[in-house]
Amino acid sequence: MIVNGAEMPSSLALRIVAIGGGLLLLAAACAGPGATESADAGPPVAGGTLTYALDAEPDCLDPHASPQDITAMINRGVLDSLIAEDANGGLHPWLADSWTVGADGHSVTFQLRTGVSFHDGTPFDAAAVKANFDHIAAPATRSYYAASLLGRYAGTDVLGPLAARVRFDGPVGGFLQAASQTFLGMQSPKAISEAPEKLCAKPVGSGPFVFEAHQRQQSIELRKNPGYTWGPAIEGHTGPAFLDRLVFRFLPDDSVRLGALTSGQVDAITNVPPVRSSVVRDNRALRLTTLDQPGMAYNLHLNVTRPPFDDERVRIAFQRVLDLDGIVSGVYFGQNKRAWSPLSPSTPGYDRETEGRWRFDPALANRLLDEAGWTGRDPDGNRVKDGTPLRVMWPLGQLGQREQRDILGQGIQAEAKKAGFDVVRVPSPPGQYTAQRISGDYDINAMSWNRHDGAILRSSFGADALPPGGQNYARITDPGLDATVKSSLFATDDAARNRSYTDIQKFVVDHAVIVPVYVPSYVVAAETTVHGIVSDAQAYPRFHKTWVSR
Template sequence: MNWLSARADYIGQIKGELVLKRALLGIALSAVLVLSACSSSQSSSGAANEPKDLVVAFGSEPVTLDPQDTSDGISNNANELIFDKLVTLDKNNAIVPQLAKEWTTSPDGKKITFKLREGAKFTDGTPVNAESVKYTFDRVINKDNKLNRYSLYAEFIDKVNVDSEYQVSFDLKFPFGPALITFAHTNGGIQSPKNIKEKGKDVGKSPVGSGPYKVKEWVPGNKLVFEANPDYWGEKPKMRTITFKPVAENSARSVMLETGEADIIVPVVTTDVDRLKSNDKVKVSVEPSSRNLYMSINTTKAPFDNPKVRQAVNYAVDKETIVKKILSGQAKVSDAAIGEMVWGYSSAGAYPYDPEKAKQLLAEAGVKPGTTIKLWTPDGRYLMDRQIAEFIQGNLQAVGFKVEYRKWEFGAFQEATRDPKAEFDLALNSWGTSTNDADWGLRPILMTKGASNYSKLADPQLDALIDKGMKAASPDERKKIYSDALKLVKDQAPWIFLLDYKQTTGYRSNLDNVYSWSNERLILRDVVKK
């Protein structure tokens, strides 16, 4: 494929630059050794204990640092450093206190009360109190503000009450099983009301939270630098700075990890995993994930307004080869719209690879060979996204389509696919069910009004099932509802169902406490650099 030769050229260029760098470093080494010899053991010991700098290379960069307007994982990784929430998750994905020191739920399940810790402050010096919690959530549940995570909270929060300076309560519209895990979501980060009022629509570029880090510098397309918050109310920050660098080329990230230019890389290109594991200066973590990858089908445009055509393209794509050859087995073929890590999952059955069946359905639907369709993909946001999209392009051309292919930088891709007048027919998307509950695995991306419903599917029967599943009190009842919903989604085929990812993280061996939650959130607060 073309991407293989491009990859080889790119790696060759990087390696050539590294040879030059090493030569220059060698020239300087003797001078460094002389200076080191003159240093006292006391100063060496002091340097060892000084806060360190951490560099993390991602496939793309954050889109916004407004937690209530964030819908992508890398922005959420950044927001976890800046903002505290009422509750959070520990290393084992259990709910634990953060800004709230304790909480209670009413017997009828329709009221949750949080008692806040006293003394926490935002980095602008203003206090974290019940008023700031109310302001944050009132802002996101106000439909007029048009924030991306409106539906995450507005669907179940009726009213936010300031009971006292350090006690806040939420009146719920109905008993909502995933309420606490939803408050633990990164989108529940508490913001400084003062900063929001001052910055307005620019708050996503100049955020103020109460977390252990604050933004020092953001150079779009180059780097985002966080610096330690010296007045943090909790355990002091482990790092002096943490820098996010966007590196779209998968193998370039691996080279950066091997040379030490990056301390952590996400994701790790599958073809480099074995090589990196053999390097004693590098570790690779492969963990289960709640993230899937799918191709949104624009159900409002002919010929894809016909479910038979949507089913046809599902038969046309060889998912097994994508998993085995492109992802080297570090994924599994999707057999439902949500993965098995998500509560409420049940298998609806995968579409097998059957190009003859695809051609038959296309002929029955009256789709003529040579019909032109537009396929869009981000480049570098998801593991092997561009390569997978190119492979799918070939599969679809093999059953008679003429496929116009376009790759995008992720921020521009998101903006373009959200446009109501978007011209794509197929767009490569991914969804990490960050609450690990089927409600959030389906509601935002498959309900008619879902903020991330890129397929533009409008199915009243599915809407009713998802709504019923959200409001049902019994876990067994909810599971049955979601099973029915997943079967309906398969039949409607608003996507080309592709795969469920595993999450791969590469990091230098001198780091401790590098881990991710099962919702793929990379947690950097606890990382220690030796």
């Protein structure tokens, strides 16, 4: 099967986010994202610096190793991908001119474009593809997400200077979509071979921006790559970035970040606090854009391998005692929607039949806890069984406070208390948090994952996807569920694959393997002098076409 253009849906209707003239553009176009921006902005103007304030700082800048979405977002302008994806799942050439899926479905052969070079002068070729995928798969990289996107990677064969065959021990599955993500982006093979550990501090890609400096707890600075001529055609602009420089400032405090925007210290910010969004809407010099992120919603993964959540009755009780409609609306004021499925509604394969499938039911929760033997109470009102309180441990990682998740967690904690759960939320340093996730030393692990493909369900609930190789943080190994997960991998058409995805979503909700909480959204506020910030299929902002008119 030759794929040169759209490997999935053939439609070129694109979801477009453009900040400029204050428009969120949802357009059908043959050009790429942002092509139909407001005409009164005029032609793009080259030059200038954009300063963009973020609510979190990455702990490692190598997306092959780091699973953080902030790492992927910052690196999108630094690293190019083999494939570009449009918002409908169509796949298009980027660093790969074309690709062929092997007759047995277990390999992909890429024909690569010519004339591409990395920022250190190393040419991009088939050997570079092999070096990158081998780096991701290597145990020494300790990849916590990118390796799961590679799936059952068996190796890469260099067939010629510009031909590489990527092999798998099983079906290709969602690899082609994954190859469009920053996590599988291409880095310099020279940098990988000489000092792979330094990639966490200084990524070396081939993108429109070159990494320049990282000042901890302050900023990351990128500069234009003037020789860039290989952007994906679907963007409608393949040449160098218009901006001379792109600066990311780290301002985790919501009020400080918004104040920096309104005072002109920065040009744009991410994650506007919902309670303050009216400040942006009422300011004629600013514009607000919101886009739901695809992939895994923000879910509470309940560890089914140890008490108390090894008892399904306790898991269902925890799920049903939470008034998530009230909690989510009270925290996000409509900016983020309540989730019903492990998947975000914008994810291909999302099952709308999960909506309303389980409801707030404190009477049922209390009855199930009684049936499970948690009938006693301690002086603090916590349920007790055989002298043991109904206590659940919820470690908090570095990003546990972003997007008002600290306030959200407090609301969940208070609601669960009403049924007698003692939810203990404990901040954990990055190293300890990672160790806890790998070992299973937790009862709740809460997170979201960005991916524009229902295949993310496989790495979230497959029996072979336990950490660190996958994101099965519920640690479930149910044979029936695993058979369904595997059937999605071996499905030969979208309809069969989506049926498997539907069955997975319903299973994990019905058995309270997870508690879906809210749908993350990417919220950008920017000055009206900023134009051409567009989103990719993962809802991350891209700055290749961004320009400023002042």
